[in-house]
Amino acid sequence: MALTPEQIGSIAHLARLSLNEAEVPVYRRSLSAILDFVGQLNAAQTAGVRPMAHPLPGQTQRLRADEITEKDARERYQANAPQVEAGLYLVPKVIE
Amino acid sequence: MSLHGKTLTELAVGLKAREFSSVELAQVFLKRIADHQAALNAFVSVTQEQALAAARMADAALAAGRAGPLTGLPLAHKDIFCTEGVRTTCGSRMLDNFVSPYDATVVAKLKAAGTVMLGKTNMDEFAMGSSNETSYFGPVRNPWDLKVVPGGSSGGSAAATAARLVPASTGTDTGGSIRQPAALTGITGLKPTYGRVSRYGMIAFASSLDQAGVLTASAEDAALLLGVMAGFDPRDSTSVDEPVPDYRAALNQPLKGLRIGLLKEFFEQGLEAETEKRIREALAVYEKLGATLREVSLPNLPLSVPVYYVVAPAECSSNLARFDGVRYGYRCESPRDLMDLYQRSRGEGFGAEVKRRIMTGTYVLSAGYYDAYYIKAQQVRQLIAADFERAFKEVDVLMGPTAPTPAFPIGAKTSDPITMYLNDIYTIGANLAGLPAISVPCGFVGELPVGLQIVGPHFSEAKVLNVAHGLQRETDWHRRIPKAYA
Numbered sequence: 001m002a003l004t005p006e007q008i009g010s011i012a013h014l015a016r017l018s019l020n021e022a023e024v025p026v027y028r029r030s031l032s033a034i035l036d037f038v039g040q041l042n043a044a045q046t047a048g049v050r051p052m053a054h055p056l057p058g059q060t061q062r063l064r065a066d067e068i069t070e071k072d073a074r075e076r077y078q079a080n081a082p083q084v085e086a087g088l089y090l091v092p093k094v095i096e
Numbered sequence: 097m098s099l100h101g102k103t104l105t106e107l108a109v110g111l112k113a114r115e116f117s118s119v120e121l122a123q124v125f126l127k128r129i130a131d132h133q134a135a136l137n138a139f140v141s142v143t144q145e146q147a148l149a150a151a152r153m154a155d156a157a158l159a160a161g162r163a164g165p166l167t168g169l170p171l172a173h174k175d176i177f178c179t180e181g182v183r184t185t186c187g188s189r190m191l192d193n194f195v196s197p198y199d200a201t202v203v204a205k206l207k208a209a210g211t212v213m214l215g216k217t218n219m220d221e222f223a224m225g226s227s228n229e230t231s232y233f234g235p236v237r238n239p240w241d242l243k244v245v246p247g248g249s250s251g252g253s254a255a256a257t258a259a260r261l262v263p264a265s266t267g268t269d270t271g272g273s274i275r276q277p278a279a280l281t282g283i284t285g286l287k288p289t290y291g292r293v294s295r296y297g298m299i300a301f302a303s304s305l306d307q308a309g310v311l312t313a314s315a316e317d318a319a320l321l322l323g324v325m326a327g328f329d330p331r332d333s334t335s336v337d338e339p340v341p342d343y344r345a346a347l348n349q350p351l352k353g354l355r356i357g358l359l360k361e362f363f364e365q366g367l368e369a370e371t372e373k374r375i376r377e378a379l380a381v382y383e384k385l386g387a388t389l390r391e392v393s394l395p396n397l398p399l400s401v402p403v404y405y406v407v408a409p410a411e412c413s414s415n416l417a418r419f420d421g422v423r424y425g426y427r428c429e430s431p432r433d434l435m436d437l438y439q440r441s442r443g444e445g446f447g448a449e450v451k452r453r454i455m456t457g458t459y460v461l462s463a464g465y466y467d468a469y470y471i472k473a474q475q476v477r478q479l480i481a482a483d484f485e486r487a488f489k490e491v492d493v494l495m496g497p498t499a500p501t502p503a504f505p506i507g508a509k510t511s512d513p514i515t516m517y518l519n520d521i522y523t524i525g526a527n528l529a530g531l532p533a534i535s536v537p538c539g540f541v542g543e544l545p546v547g548l549q550i551v552g553p554h555f556s557e558a559k560v561l562n563v564a565h566g567l568q569r570e571t572d573w574h575r576r577i578p579k580a581y582a
Contacts, residue, residue, distance in 0.1 A: 018443030055530025
């Protein structure tokens, strides 16, 4: 299956990835090849098979009580942020 | 014997007997790291000062008789594990400057047990790769031959352990990322059962597959480390509350009567002839020990790789959505608006293979394609898991090669992603079914090592380690060190 350059553009947009012009044909080729490769799954007989939801039989996602357990560590976490001011993360203006 | 030639278990004995101190050990290995970093590129960060401080504390504990089984032993962590106050890059430009504010549970447990971290090892970017060529920090080289890859994604941990720059290291395995590099560098690599070891603080790639484990000189060393790393962690919602057995106590169980299943499909799918001979020779050792061999067919197993390349990219596209250029990680220069900030930060911060997988995952999860790809893959995955379950009704463990060939030249497979993906053809099955599996060295093709893979039922790590140790009592492949590092 061959993806079009427009499809690559739309996938990149959904994934919030900027691609330069040289990258588009590269991903077009390799993504098309990957989709062809995984296409062999279509031949598998899976009627009535329940899709796997957890690798361990009988296990389900464990939930915890909805209680506050973390202490405030804002300053420590924001030490890794590209841009902060007065305890807030700074981003370009969102509302005109 | 030189200190670096000893296994972790032997070093533990020497420390207890005060033949050498933890500080001396740290210094020996730190010197080896410094001497060989330029050639191997196995480390992203070396934490000399913290290591020597931890070693001094370990020596005080040893002197006061407060030492545990791991006190004072040096090791390295794959740079996917968060380490408080230490740069944690995951092999990516995205996290080049990220200093973790907390320790991963694996790191915290090994720290509390008195181990001494010497540094963080290089890896494929976000653990996506089978050759360690996708790292932002450059490829890692194989100590057996600098022109070939060490495997991946835990390639730095594998190369460092194989060259004895550290006696042992941690790794992670999503589709073979511990076992395949262990095989390609001639060491022991254990991937435990899904949920056996906590993943809190381990940077997520594909959450239904990821598991933490170890790369060591021997199965005995892996048992020593796993005993400390395994166990329930309320901070990881996939962690399983199962008792942790004494892995070392089970190592010497006799193997007479052990029922070994040979994975028929593995011997048919692209297995190189000389590699197959080494595997058959190892199987003969088990027969001599009284084990029985029989061929077992898992008919859906050949679909492992296509299942993986739907499930893993899908989960990665979701997990890596957190890298937004706002809260931590790389941010592009002068963004025009918020969309531009997201797109360029991610476009510039991620490397080519990571972007390829994010886009593949985005596509297979997008509206109209979800059932055809993701649901279909999870159905076939269920069939593969059922194949394994059926096999374990007849045999105790399954065996086969870890990788189809020995290590390949750097650059040989970078132009075609599917050729690269097929390196993991024998390892992915255990991840899809959540099973424990180990790779142990079983000889050489030319100058390059070959690994035998042993897969067991869920939570059978004690048996898998026992079987691996059985081979290592009869052979000395695991004691071979590449000449330049002996």
